Amino acid sequence: MTSIATAQDEKPSEHVARYGDREFRYHLCLLPNHQKATIRVHVHPNGRVQVDAPQSARLPEVKAAVQRRARWVLKHLDDIEERNRHVRPCQWVSGESMRYLGRRYVLKVIEDPEQRKTTCKLTRGQLRVQGQNLTPERTQKAVGQWYRERALDIFQRRLERMVDTLPWAENVPAWRILEMKTQWGSCSPDGSLLLNPHLIKAPTRAIDYVLLHELCHLVEHNHSPKFYGLLDRFLPEWRSVKEKLDGESELLLTR
Numbered sequence: 001m002t003s004i005a006t007a008q009d010e011k012p013s014e015h016v017a018r019y020g021d022r023e024f025r026y027h028l029c030l031l032p033n034h035q036k037a038t039i040r041v042h043v044h045p046n047g048r049v050q051v052d053a054p055q056s057a058r059l060p061e062v063k064a065a066v067q068r069r070a071r072w073v074l075k076h077l078d079d080i081e082e083r084n085r086h087v088r089p090c091q092w093v094s095g096e097s098m099r100y101l102g103r104r105y106v107l108k109v110i111e112d113p114e115q116r117k118t119t120c121k122l123t124r125g126q127l128r129v130q131g132q133n134l135t136p137e138r139t140q141k142a143v144g145q146w147y148r149e150r151a152l153d154i155f156q157r158r159l160e161r162m163v164d165t166l167p168w169a170e171n172v173p174a175w176r177i178l179e180m181k182t183q184w185g186s187c188s189p190d191g192s193l194l195l196n197p198h199l200i201k202a203p204t205r206a207i208d209y210v211l212l213h214e215l216c217h218l219v220e221h222n223h224s225p226k227f228y229g230l231l232d233r234f235l236p237e238w239r240s241v242k243e244k245l246d247g248e249s250e251l252l253l254t255r
């Protein structure tokens with residue numbers, strides 16, 4: 001499963017660090033020893049604090065490393081909170097910025113009393129919704145439908161392309177889209193995939209990362225070092241892609 005904005009491990013271990021009279025939570029991710037020799041603290045743009053440590057690291061060692069970065073972490077968290085104060089929900093009117101495959105497009109709502117059926121099209125840098133009585137709800141529905149159609153088309157094509165490169169997958173497995181709040185994708189024990197249609201807003205390489213992640217679960221059903229070895233082999237830059245996707249997840253899920 002590709003969790004949204006959680007650590008690489010399905011059940012990341014949570015810890016709390018204190019600094020003065022403040023505290024913050026962090027997820028500890030233990031990585032295979034060969035991948036990273038040092039303990040690293042990241043603050044994702046969504047405010048999640050992740051600590052990567054080699055499997056051999058001892059907990060007191062990890063805690064000390066986090067403590068040394070605590071002031072820096074809290075400063076980042078404050079900056080993020082300040083920034084989020086200005087994020088407002090989408091109003092579904094002309095001028096809103098919509099995302100598709102990692103790019104932004106301006107939403108244009110065109111009232112057309114002659115047009116019975118509402119249409120949604122991407123043309124000349126605009127996502128144009130056209131029809132009658134276009135309330136924000138109707139516009140949102142039309143855009144949501146368009147996203148789902150694009151997701152069905154693009155995910156299938158990316159899956160076909162990817163399956164060709166993977167020695168263990170002969171055909172594209174059965175899959176469908178499902179809106180999920182906490183996962184970009186999942187792979188069931190019978191080998192079928194669920195994919196979150198909001199992922200269509202992310203860049204193609206992020207889509208590929210999620211698809212590859214799920215396709216790797218066809219052979220490795222857990223997040224073992226062997227599983228990460230497959231990701232490393234078929235998408236060596238997956239960590240930076242994942243980090244960027246995690247950072248944008250709030251935005252991608254809400255508009």
Ligand SMILES: [Zn+2]
Nearest residue numbers: 001002213217
């Ligand atoms: Zn997974």
